[in-house]
Amino acid sequence: MTGIDSTCSPEAAEFGTVTGKVVHGDKIGRNIGFPTATLDVSPTALPHGIYAGIATLHSGPRTGQRFLTAVSHGRRPTVGGQESRLECHFLDFSDDIYGCEVEIELVKFLRPDIHFDHLDDLVAAIRRDVDDIRQLFSMTR
Ligand SMILES: Cc1cc2nc3c(=O)[nH]c(=O)nc-3n(C[C@H](O)[C@H](O)[C@H](O)COP(=O)(O)O)c2cc1C
Numbered sequence: 001m002t003g004i005d006s007t008c009s010p011e012a013a014e015f016g017t018v019t020g021k022v023v024h025g026d027k028i029g030r031n032i033g034f035p036t037a038t039l040d041v042s043p044t045a046l047p048h049g050i051y052a053g054i055a056t057l058h059s060g061p062r063t064g065q066r067f068l069t070a071v072s073h074g075r076r077p078t079v080g081g082q083e084s085r086l087e088c089h090f091l092d093f094s095d096d097i098y099g100c101e102v103e104i105e106l107v108k109f110l111r112p113d114i115h116f117d118h119l120d121d122l123v124a125a126i127r128r129d130v131d132d133i134r135q136l137f138s139m140t141r
Contacts, residue, residue, distance in 0.1 A: 015046065015051065015106035015107075015109070016105075016106060017103055017104060017105050017106065018039065018041060018043055018046065018086065018103070018104045018106065019041070019058070019101065019102070019103045019104070020039030020040045020041035020086065020101075020102060021039065021040045021099060021100070021101055021102075022037040022038065022039060022040075022097050022098050022099060022100050022102060023038050023039070023040045023098070024038065024098065025037075025038035025085070025087060026079070028079055032119060032122070032123050032126075033123065034070075034089045034123070034126050034130075035089065035094065036072070036087035036088060036089045037087065037088045037089075037090065037097060037102065038085055038086070038087045039086045039087070039088070039102065039104075041086060042073070042083070042084040042085055042086050043073075043086070046073055046086075046106070047073075047109070048073055048074035048075070048084065048112065048113045049073060049074065049109050049110070049111060049112050049113055050070065050071065050072050050073075050109075050110045050111050050112070050113065050129055051070075051071040051073065051106045051107070051108060051109055051110060052068070052069075052070065052071070052106075052107045052108040052110055052129075052132070052133045052136050052137075053068075053069045053070075053071045053088065053104045053105055053106050053107055054066055054067070054068060054069065054104070054105045054107060055067045055068075055069040055088055055090055055102050055103070055104050055105075056102070056103045056105075057097065057100055057101070057102055058100070058101040058102065058103055059099075059100045059101040060097055060099070060100035060101075061095075062095060062097070062100075067090045067091060067092065067093050068090070068091040068092075068133055068134070068137055069088040069089065069090050069091065069104060069133075070088065070089045070091070070126065070129045070130055070133055071086065071087070071088050071104060071106065072085075072086070072087045072088075072089075072113065073085070073086045073087075073113070074112075074113030075113065076113065077113065077114070077115035078114070078115055078116045078119065078122045079119075086104075088102070088104060089126070089130070091130060091133065091134070107136070108136060110129055110132055110133075111125075111129070
């Protein structure tokens, strides 16, 4: 899946768009089955939380392609994060895109950034986020 039907983003841009370059995160995401692209921005005006979004790649071999994305903006209290970060887990996508420019349309706020006592609970929550996003865009497969 690379194309997204434009009719599938009813409330697109409710929170605006964020553009940034993909930089290296802590690489925990790939170990828990949800690799993320960390962006080099953390907009102070964007409330912390988990969002459904649509990512468009603006550089690299996949330039112009769009993907559904689960966006986390916050301190990641479960893994002891100190500073605020914006990270995206792209659905159905696993290429290396370090250094690429990405634009994220924030479509819907899903939930706050939560402290989980166990990593397993965080993984289960992310899995639910991804399911919610597929449902939101009616792309459950
Ligand atoms: C959809 C999604 C939801 C997330 N929700 C939370 C959360 O509620 N609490 C939290 O501490 N971290 C949350 N995170 C951030 C993860 O802790 C983070 O992605 C993970 O530690 C991997 O980061 P890294 O690959 O930069 O190491 C979420 C990440 C994603 C992609």
